[in-house]
Amino acid sequence: xxxxxxxxxxxxxxxxxxxxxxxxxxxxxxxxxxxxxxxxxxxxxxxxxxxxxxxxxxxxxxxxxxxxxxxxxxxxxxxxxxxxxxxxxxxxxxxxxxxxxxxxxxxxxxxxxxxxxxxxxxxxxxxxxxxxxxxxxxxxxxxxxxxxxxxxxxxxxxxxxxxxxxxxxxxxxxxxxxxxxxxxxxxxxxxxxxxxxxxxxxxxxxxxxxxxxxxxxxxxxxxxxxxxxxxxxxxxxxxxxxxxxxxxxxxxxxxxxxxxxxxxxxxxxxxxxxxxxxxxxxxxxxxxxxxxxxxxxxxxxxxxxxxxxxxxxxxxxxxxxxxxxxxxxxxxxxxxxxx
Amino acid sequence: xxxxxxxxxxxxxxxxxxxxxxxxxxxxxxxxxxxxxxxxxxxxxxxxxxxxxxxxxxxxxxxxxxxxxxxxxxxxxxxxxxxxxxxxxxxxxxxxxxxxxxxxxxxxxxxxxxxxxxxxxxxxxxxxxxxxxxxxxxxxxxxxxxxxxxxxxxxxxxxxxxxxxxxxxxxxxxxxxxxxxxxxxxxxxxxxxxxxxxxxxxxxxxxxxxxxxxxxxxxxxxxxxxxxxxxxxxxxxxxxxxxxxxxxxxxxxxxxxxxxxxxxxxxxxxxxxxxxxxxxxxxxxxxxxxxxxxxxxxxxxxxxxxxxxxxxxxxxxxxxxxxxxxxxxxxxxxxxxxx
Numbered sequence: 001x002x003x004x005x006x007x008x009x010x011x012x013x014x015x016x017x018x019x020x021x022x023x024x025x026x027x028x029x030x031x032x033x034x035x036x037x038x039x040x041x042x043x044x045x046x047x048x049x050x051x052x053x054x055x056x057x058x059x060x061x062x063x064x065x066x067x068x069x070x071x072x073x074x075x076x077x078x079x080x081x082x083x084x085x086x087x088x089x090x091x092x093x094x095x096x097x098x099x100x101x102x103x104x105x106x107x108x109x110x111x112x113x114x115x116x117x118x119x120x121x122x123x124x125x126x127x128x129x130x131x132x133x134x135x136x137x138x139x140x141x142x143x144x145x146x147x148x149x150x151x152x153x154x155x156x157x158x159x160x161x162x163x164x165x166x167x168x169x170x171x172x173x174x175x176x177x178x179x180x181x182x183x184x185x186x187x188x189x190x191x192x193x194x195x196x197x198x199x200x201x202x203x204x205x206x207x208x209x210x211x212x213x214x215x216x217x218x219x220x221x222x223x224x225x226x227x228x229x230x231x232x233x234x235x236x237x238x239x240x241x242x243x244x245x246x247x248x249x250x251x252x253x254x255x256x257x258x259x260x261x262x263x264x265x266x267x268x269x270x271x272x273x274x275x276x277x278x279x280x281x282x283x284x285x286x287x288x289x290x291x292x293x294x295x296x297x298x299x300x301x302x303x304x305x306x307x308x309x310x311x312x313x314x315x316x317x318x319x320x321x322x323x324x325x326x327x328x329x330x331x332x333x334x335x336x337x338x339x
Numbered sequence: 340x341x342x343x344x345x346x347x348x349x350x351x352x353x354x355x356x357x358x359x360x361x362x363x364x365x366x367x368x369x370x371x372x373x374x375x376x377x378x379x380x381x382x383x384x385x386x387x388x389x390x391x392x393x394x395x396x397x398x399x400x401x402x403x404x405x406x407x408x409x410x411x412x413x414x415x416x417x418x419x420x421x422x423x424x425x426x427x428x429x430x431x432x433x434x435x436x437x438x439x440x441x442x443x444x445x446x447x448x449x450x451x452x453x454x455x456x457x458x459x460x461x462x463x464x465x466x467x468x469x470x471x472x473x474x475x476x477x478x479x480x481x482x483x484x485x486x487x488x489x490x491x492x493x494x495x496x497x498x499x500x501x502x503x504x505x506x507x508x509x510x511x512x513x514x515x516x517x518x519x520x521x522x523x524x525x526x527x528x529x530x531x532x533x534x535x536x537x538x539x540x541x542x543x544x545x546x547x548x549x550x551x552x553x554x555x556x557x558x559x560x561x562x563x564x565x566x567x568x569x570x571x572x573x574x575x576x577x578x579x580x581x582x583x584x585x586x587x588x589x590x591x592x593x594x595x596x597x598x599x600x601x602x603x604x605x606x607x608x609x610x611x612x613x614x615x616x617x618x619x620x621x622x623x624x625x626x627x628x629x630x631x632x633x634x635x636x637x638x639x640x641x642x643x644x645x646x647x648x649x650x651x652x653x654x655x656x657x658x659x660x661x662x663x664x665x666x667x668x669x670x671x672x673x674x675x676x677x678x
Contacts, residue, residue, distance in 0.1 A: 042444040043382065076415060079437020083462055085444050094433055098418020105381040105424050123422055 001027045004184050004220070007194035008034045008201020009049040010067060010235060011227055011319075013056035015194040018325025020057065020127045022333065029128040030184040032211075034196070035113070036140035036169060036204030039152055042086050044100040045107055048152075049201065050117055050132060051099055058124035060095075066235065069095040089157040114178040131184065133205040136175035140200050141168045151200055160237035164244035167199055172207040177214075185214040190336050193224035193288070195234065195317065195328075198254050199241035206286070215288055216261065223291035223336040224258060225328065226251040229317055230297040252301045255292040260309035262287050291335045293317070293328075311338060340366045343523050343559070346533035347373040347540020348388040349406060349574060350566055350658075352395035354533040357664025359396065359466045361672065368467040369523040371550075373535070374452070375479035375508060375543030378491055381425050383439040384446055387491075388540065389456055389471060390438055397463035405574065408434040428496035453517040470523065472544040475514035479539050480507045490539055499576035503583035506538055511546040516553075524553040529675050532563035532627070534573065534656065534667075537593050538580035545625070554627055555600065562630035562675040563597060564667065565590040568656055569636040591640045594631040599648035601626050630674045632656070632667075650677060 003023065005016060016031055023029065037048045055061035055069055062070040072093035080086035099120060106116035112135040121130055140151035143166040154160060185191060196202055206212050215222055228251045233239050239249040247257045291311040294301050299314035306312055313335045319325040342362065344355060355370055362368065376387045394400035394408055401409040411432035419425035438459060445455035451474040460469055479490035482505040493499060524530060535541055545551050554561055567590045572578050578588040586596045630650040633640050638653035645651055652674045658664040
């Protein structure tokens, strides 16, 4: 079975690790990874979501802290700060920097990000094929009353406390999916939306022209796992993002934001560098979902979604460790094949 | 008194530190530093000589190892190697990398190397103004029977064991001295050639068009300190470089290679991307020196040099620590003002 997962960083990483533990030996997983968080920082290219996923699948992530490499240090970063260079609010670990420098080395040599990701991943036994959504530099910017800034600045420096008015994906309109993305969706037996931030993790992937259309045309069922449990984000500050696009922080609202896939596969495939107006998001015109897995505490949501043509089930969604993550994946697989 | 020092890495750093300890409060030191060892390495700009000098003057150099930062680690470098990226034979310390990244950040923002050097140096109390010989990328390449390679590769990977046929300074012919270089030489009361490698430390500086002419026209005396003691290099493998240009490894041969400055200030100011032919080197057509300080074990050299119109003295030249370095500087100052 060919499984495709659209995903962002930590939530995506945990779901992928669980899925890897849940599938059979003949199955394959292809992760289409958000690059909206990527940025140039003091001359090196940072790709937080690709790295979070790679580290987690490689087993070298910091479980306790929730991100980055285990046993990390920040000696280089301290030097940069002493020279007055860099962004003091951005943590740049030494081991992590090794990945960034290797990636940057490839990129500057003209190697596209998708190939660089493959070269970096070859070091480990990932068990998952990682493809960035695009080889182009599509970065998420946040429009606030204090100016427009890179998502990382808004998220890390301002802790998402500045009200976001709008999210923009730079140059998304002219970007193309990375090699393998559309083929993977076309050939998939199953497509998952990982429990990742709908606005800044899944949103930038869907903003790449061609990907929404490929999902609409895919013969495989498309099933999402809710990143919202009992009206709260599992981690991070997704609520601040959802609020900006007029979507409530609830499992049901996010599902309706993605919308039920219509039977004829027709949907609005307009591409825009700004996120869909909230009216569109709320009315579910994206038409992406066949199914939506919610937490057991959101069981009351299931009949509502079923009525909206989105098959649904309520199960424990907290991914505390590899085993609970594998169980979430098994439950998502079960929902996906349910007819 | 305005003192200008032409210098390379470790020998230059120790001499400068000694000189800083030997001068009065009203004196100033400007170091014109070799950039021939500089290179791009996995996307960051390395400047070994500028850094060796900065670290030594800042008191954060590794005295025991003789180069780099004290308390250094190589975590990032180990990551790069694990990804199969980088040059395994080049040691890239974490603290050192902080400097490289900060420099690269400035350079990529369009800041010239001379300004970047000033910005980096502002972190410390150097007591010496550091100027790279040029803001252009002039790098030393070594022609061998196994191909032409960057000086760092020849020096560090091959330990200078591949016979060098020729040294080339890339794009030197079209390079210009960094802002302040010619002015510093013009306004100097004293110019020193530090005990640095004549071929790959002082040579690349002299290859920048305009610098040799400025030295010839300088009202100040030009005095060199021998990097050769008792027929052997003090450190490094300068003998392999000297052999390639047909100069013997002796204090006298190096002095004659630089040559006595003629009274009329006229000299051959041809600029070439390759080092002067050995015949020119040996015949002293460069006409650079008013004085040359040799080690006490080379005392027999003194009358020879005096006969060749190069005033000379023999003193202990081993710079073992700051105090012995300061004494070398005091002896060099005494020779410079001797009439």
